[in-house]
Amino acid sequence: MSNYQVNEKGYYGDFGGAYIPEMMFPNIEELRLRYMEIINEDSFKKEFEQLLRDYVGRPSPLYLAKRFSEKYGANIFLKREDLNHTGAHKVNNTIGQILLAKRLGKKRIIAETGAGQHGVATATVCALMGIKCVVYMGEIDIQRQAPNVARMKMMGAEVRPASSGSKTLKDATNEAMRDWINNPVDTHYIIGSVVGPHPYPDMVARFQSVISAETRKQLLEKTGRETPDYAIACVGGGSNAIGMFYHFLDDEAVQLIAAEAAGKGVDSGHSAATSVLGQEGVLHGSRTILMQTTDGQVIEPYSISAGLDYPGIGPQHAFLHKIGRAKYVSITDDEAMQAGLLLTRMEGIIPAVESAHALAQLEKMSFKPSDNVVVCLSGRGDKDLDNYMKYFNF
Numbered sequence: 333m334s335n336y337q338v339n340e341k342g343y344y345g346d347f348g349g350a351y352i353p354e355m356m357f358p359n360i361e362e363l364r365l366r367y368m369e370i371i372n373e374d375s376f377k378k379e380f381e382q383l384l385r386d387y388v389g390r391p392s393p394l395y396l397a398k399r400f401s402e403k404y405g406a407n408i409f410l411k412r413e414d415l416n417h418t419g420a421h422k423v424n425n426t427i428g429q430i431l432l433a434k435r436l437g438k439k440r441i442i443a444e445t446g447a448g449q450h451g452v453a454t455a456t457v458c459a460l461m462g463i464k465c466v467v468y469m470g471e472i473d474i475q476r477q478a479p480n481v482a483r484m485k486m487m488g489a490e491v492r493p494a495s496s497g498s499k500t501l502k503d504a505t506n507e508a509m510r511d512w513i514n515n516p517v518d519t520h521y522i523i524g525s526v527v528g529p530h531p532y533p534d535m536v537a538r539f540q541s542v543i544s545a546e547t548r549k550q551l552l553e554k555t556g557r558e559t560p561d562y563a564i565a566c567v568g569g570g571s572n573a574i575g576m577f578y579h580f581l582d583d584e585a586v587q588l589i590a591a592e593a594a595g596k597g598v599d600s601g602h603s604a605a606t607s608v609l610g611q612e613g614v615l616h617g618s619r620t621i622l623m624q625t626t627d628g629q630v631i632e633p634y635s636i637s638a639g640l641d642y643p644g645i646g647p648q649h650a651f652l653h654k655i656g657r658a659k660y661v662s663i664t665d666d667e668a669m670q671a672g673l674l675l676t677r678m679e680g681i682i683p684a685v686e687s688a689h690a691l692a693q694l695e696k697m698s699f700k701p702s703d704n705v706v707v708c709l710s711g712r713g714d715k716d717l718d719n720y721m722k723y724f725n726f
């Protein structure tokens with residue numbers, strides 16, 4: 333058993349657990365008692381693998397970026413999650429959770445979404461399975477993210493506006509939790525990252541771990557070694573990063589690097605660099621590190637990338653940060669946008685602005701020529717074209 337995985341009580345060191353209203357206890361308890369047994373069933377594994385292959389298009393390629401490798405003086409490999417159906421890694425998790433929900437006998441799915449990416453990934457698998465889907469989204473986010481709202485509606489999901497508070501992600505989360513408390517028997521709540529009460533962080537990590545499982549095989553084929561020298565990924569809640577790190581955690585020689593969004597700068601007051609600015613506390617049902625005022629109010633995060641605009645990190649990341657197993661770095665908006673343009677111009681790949689944060693870290697490192705570096709390209713940049721065009725004045 334790995335030292336870096338969740339223990340029987342649902343904790344990673346001091347972090348994790350299930351800090352939930354008592355009325356949510358039955359829902360979480362059902363999930364906690366059943367999730368391992370279900371995802372270890374042969375029929376579950378078979379259906380999950382089949383859908384990842386035939387519907388999502390896995391395995392995603394591990395691409396040796398030739399020109400990037402020359403530039404940075406090492407072998408730079410990109411794990412191409414951007415080539416997945418729906419354009420990012422998020423679908424790995426929603427496929428896993430919808431199969432679990434079916435086996436739990438659930439007839440209805442709820443989710444919350446900020447930028448809309450997780451809402452789209454959830455609406456997609458609900459359409460695939462013919463299951464009713466309600467997505468909670470802050471009123472302001474609904475206005476800001478019109479294309480994703482349109483995608484969800486086209487897939488048949490109902491998008492319910494959260495109109496309390498700041499009318500953004502945390503208000504949508506509150507509404508989703510309220511819904512779940514009121515509908516404990518027929519509804520499953522699909523959380524989109526390695527956050528939330530136990531067992532969500534562990535469950536989502538297991539579904540996303542396909543990223544590093546494939547990477548090991550692909551590295552062996554391409555380099556003769558299963559492990560890289562470095563694995564780099566961006567962190568919002570942290571699901572693509574945990575997916576990228578998962579099967580390397582016990583290989584201590586692999587240096588794990590997580591890129592957080594510094595926004596306009598760590599000290600600018602417009603940032604989402606949780607590991608630098610955060611303290612220990614409870615967010616979204618688990619004990620973790622989050623950005624909060626001295627009296628415990630959550631600080632509104634900022635990043636140019638909607639997917640990294642989250643005030644916390646998942647509890648496993650809080651743990652890996654605290655014990656030093658993974659290194660957490662801060663990347664500004666400017667650094668990320670430049671890295672996104674550079675990949676586009678040198679490799680012909682437009683990355684999601686989230687993923688560009690991981691790429692920007694390459695600029696700050698020096699490598700040996702023999703180093704094998706894997707960067708998780710968590711998503712494609714089509715959704716960010718407006719963002720890029722405004723930034724660069726195209």
Ligand SMILES: *Cc1c(COP(=O)(O)O)cnc(C)c1O
Binds near residue numbers: 420421572639684687
């Ligand atoms: C949502 C998203 C992220 C951030 O989520 P994690 O859970 O931290 O992975 C990163 N990249 C892309 C492309 C996303 O859509």
